[in-house]
Amino acid sequence: MINITSFNQKGTYKQPNIFGYYGDFGGAYIPEMLHRNVEELKSRYLEIMYEPGFQQEFQALLKDYVGRPTPLFLAERLSKKYNTTIYLKREDLNHTGAHKINNAIGQVLLAQRLGKKRIIAETGAGQHGVATATVCALKGIECVVYMGEVDIERQAPNVARMKMLGAKVVPATSGSKTLKDATNEAIRAWINDPLETHYVIGSVVGPHPYPDMVARFQSVISEEVRWQLKEKTGSELPTHVIACVGGGSNAAGAFYHFLDDDNVQIIAVEAAGHGINSGMSAATTQLGKPGVLHGSKSLVMQTADGQVVEPHSISAGLDYPGIGPMHAHLYATGRGKFLSATDNESLAAAFQLTRLEGIIPALESAHALCALDQLKLSPRDVIVVCLSGRGDKDLSTYMKAMENVASQS
Amino acid sequence: MSLIKNLFQHKQHNILNVYCTAGYPHLNSTLEVMRALQNNGADIIELGMPYSDPLADGPTIQASNSVALHNGMTIEKMFEQLQDFRNTPAEQDAIRIPVLLMGYMNPILQYGFEKFCRQAAELPVDGLILPDLPEYEFETIYGDIIKRYGLDFVFLVTPETSEERVRKLDALSTGFLYAVSSSSITGSDKDFSAVESYLQRLQNMQLTNPILVGFGIKDKQTFQSACKYANGAIIGTAYIKALEDAEDVNIATKKFLGSILQ
Numbered sequence: 269m270i271n272i273t274s275f276n277q278k279g280t281y282k283q284p285n286i287f288g289y290y291g292d293f294g295g296a297y298i299p300e301m302l303h304r305n306v307e308e309l310k311s312r313y314l315e316i317m318y319e320p321g322f323q324q325e326f327q328a329l330l331k332d333y334v335g336r337p338t339p340l341f342l343a344e345r346l347s348k349k350y351n352t353t354i355y356l357k358r359e360d361l362n363h364t365g366a367h368k369i370n371n372a373i374g375q376v377l378l379a380q381r382l383g384k385k386r387i388i389a390e391t392g393a394g395q396h397g398v399a400t401a402t403v404c405a406l407k408g409i410e411c412v413v414y415m416g417e418v419d420i421e422r423q424a425p426n427v428a429r430m431k432m433l434g435a436k437v438v439p440a441t442s443g444s445k446t447l448k449d450a451t452n453e454a455i456r457a458w459i460n461d462p463l464e465t466h467y468v469i470g471s472v473v474g475p476h477p478y479p480d481m482v483a484r485f486q487s488v489i490s491e492e493v494r495w496q497l498k499e500k501t502g503s504e505l506p507t508h509v510i511a512c513v514g515g516g517s518n519a520a521g522a523f524y525h526f527l528d529d530d531n532v533q534i535i536a537v538e539a540a541g542h543g544i545n546s547g548m549s550a551a552t553t554q555l556g557k558p559g560v561l562h563g564s565k566s567l568v569m570q571t572a573d574g575q576v577v578e579p580h581s582i583s584a585g586l587d588y589p590g591i592g593p594m595h596a597h598l599y600a601t602g603r604g605k606f607l608s609a610t611d612n613e614s615l616a617a618a619f620q621l622t623r624l625e626g627i628i629p630a631l632e633s634a635h636a637l638c639a640l641d642q643l644k645l646s647p648r649d650v651i652v653v654c655l656s657g658r659g660d661k662d663l664s665t666y667m668k669a670m671e672n673v674a675s676q677s
Numbered sequence: 678m679s680l681i682k683n684l685f686q687h688k689q690h691n692i693l694n695v696y697c698t699a700g701y702p703h704l705n706s707t708l709e710v711m712r713a714l715q716n717n718g719a720d721i722i723e724l725g726m727p728y729s730d731p732l733a734d735g736p737t738i739q740a741s742n743s744v745a746l747h748n749g750m751t752i753e754k755m756f757e758q759l760q761d762f763r764n765t766p767a768e769q770d771a772i773r774i775p776v777l778l779m780g781y782m783n784p785i786l787q788y789g790f791e792k793f794c795r796q797a798a799e800l801p802v803d804g805l806i807l808p809d810l811p812e813y814e815f816e817t818i819y820g821d822i823i824k825r826y827g828l829d830f831v832f833l834v835t836p837e838t839s840e841e842r843v844r845k846l847d848a849l850s851t852g853f854l855y856a857v858s859s860s861s862i863t864g865s866d867k868d869f870s871a872v873e874s875y876l877q878r879l880q881n882m883q884l885t886n887p888i889l890v891g892f893g894i895k896d897k898q899t900f901q902s903a904c905k906y907a908n909g910a911i912i913g914t915a916y917i918k919a920l921e922d923a924e925d926v927n928i929a930t931k932k933f934l935g936s937i938l939q
């Protein structure tokens with residue numbers, strides 16, 4: 269299925285070159301203390317991932333444990349509202365409630381084959397932490413999750429789930445106390461125990477080979493969309509694929525098998541927070557400059573002096589000042605169109621989907637839905653929105669929003 | 678000849694390299710700290726350029742970075758402070774010992790990598806330690822620029838670095854080779870005795886560069902153990918801690934270095 273020698277000089281939209289570059293973005297900017305681990309991963313990930321035994325176990329778990337394939341749902345009332353055809357890729361129906369588990373299973377199985385005894389992870393919304401803790405419980409492996417102190421507060425139900433699953437949740441107290449800092453802490457923890465530990469990164473960020481590895485594990489999303497769409501419409505190709513981008517893993521998975529189809533528009537939605545120019549935003553392509561964060565060269569939100577700025581989004585999973593190198597390349601080349609949605613627009617989109625389709629989306633996924641208001645859509649379009657997760661974890665935010673609306677009226 | 682090379686020609690043992698953070702504890706204490714280090718027996722100064730996300734550093738150095746940034750330290754400001762630091766009007770104030778700049782790639786890329794190297798060389802400082810600049814990028818892009826301006830560049834090796842790779846990084850380094858004592862971030866308290874066999878292994882490899890040991894060197898005992906198998910050692914966290922509540926940088930530095938060297 270995958271041609272390991274297909275790396276070319278500059279990398280492609282889908283795959284980086286052997287040094288981990290998608291165009292000008294990627295690489296492995298890591299201290300020597302991580303060299304051996306990252307090198308081991310780099311030299312073995314493809315071989316392990318495409319071993320028949322691995323694939324068998326991975327596919328079986330995706331089917332029987334996660335519940336894949338996830339449905340591709342024709343959202344009729346939403347389609348009617350926008351006078352077009354909209355399908356929702358229901359990653360929210362995965363076990364643990366988001367796409368994150370696709371990658372968590374893949375990496376934990378891989379870590380076992382590398383002989384690692386312990387798993388660490390970072391988490392923002394807590395979805396990746398829950399997914400990783402879940403797979404570790406399933407496999408009986410020790411799990412430590414780093415989570416920003418601010419996120420621990422706003423995503424309390426997920427913290428409780430991780431603890432119930434037996435994971436240790438370590439608060440990251442430096443910097444903005446959100447996903448960026450949790451990632452720093454996880455990397456530091458990995459430096460301190462490189463031999464026994466595998467670091468399960470939760471998005472298409474980090475040093476090569478993480479972005480490529482995570483994108484491959486998530487690519488099951490678009491693999492399924494292709495045949496599901498063919499069954500439903502007679503064509504494998506939609507006109508648009510829309511996904512939200514924090515680090516960009518659900519987007520990478522949703523875009524992956526469409527990147528070489530030029531007629532499919534690739535739409536990424538970032539979190540604008542209070543507004544792009546409000547100083548309280550997480551829209552990396554709009555506000556970032558090329559830089560190095562968490563081991564790869566990409567677009568990074570930073571001051572003129574190169575200090576990483578503290579982003580803001582109502583959605584913890586999008587509250588990140590960087591973006592995976594694959595997406596930086598899609599942005600730089602124009603292959604992907606990058607939109608953004610504010611906190612309030614996303615809240616409205618979440619309520620709209622809930623009332624029209626009876627689906628409460630994650631706040632992250634609600635950002636993707638906002639693209640429907642911004643694109644010029646025609647009745648002939650066939651649109652796939654990646655509904656990356658469900659909204660249970662965001663209920664307190666949604667309830668607050670309802671109270672605000674009630675008190676204003 | 679580079680000041681670092683010159684130093685090692687005259688002194689091969691018990692070299693003491695001390696890390697401090699530019700703009701810490703106060704925005705304008707950078708030179709005062711460097712002078713105190715020179716006056717109290719440091720052989721080399723590793724001047725850290727503060728960064729919001731110092732990946733390889735533990736809580737103490739992270740905190741010093743945050744304080745320095747909060748104080749308003751930037752690369753530009755640091756260069757301003759170091760202007761004429763080798764030729765101050767009062768002769769006893771001039772810094773004569775080797776100085777390396779230590780930092781992370783992102784702020785330097787924003788500043789402009791070549792401009793950074795040019796200005797560093799003009800001061801002059803002697804070399805760079807950039808822990809997140811990997812050898813592949815060094816060989817393909819940045820190494821040429823660093824060399825063009827005559828700066829030394831120091832790579833790190835760890836107990837997990839293979840012999841082949843140690844030799845490669847030694848060949849790419851000039852000045853010295855930085856032997857990280859254990860797989861850890863700065864400021865960790867791992868057992869130092871396990872380090873000895875690793876340092877002996879490095880010593881037996883007959884590398885071209887002198888070796889300085891860093892991470893976990895915090896007192897006279899660990900300094901002396903490191904010096905048994907290497908040309909010297911690098912102290913960071915323990916010194917930053919000594920500055921944390923210091924009323925007087927000079928007194929604190931004198932007391933701290935005294936406890937190591939006497």
Ligand SMILES: Cc1ncc(COP(=O)(O)O)c(C=O)c1O
Binds near residue numbers: 470513632656657658
């Ligand atoms: C439901 C959901 N969607 C999206 C994201 C953002 O991550 P990514 O951009 O890697 O898909 C998260 C992260 O926590 C999430 O929980």
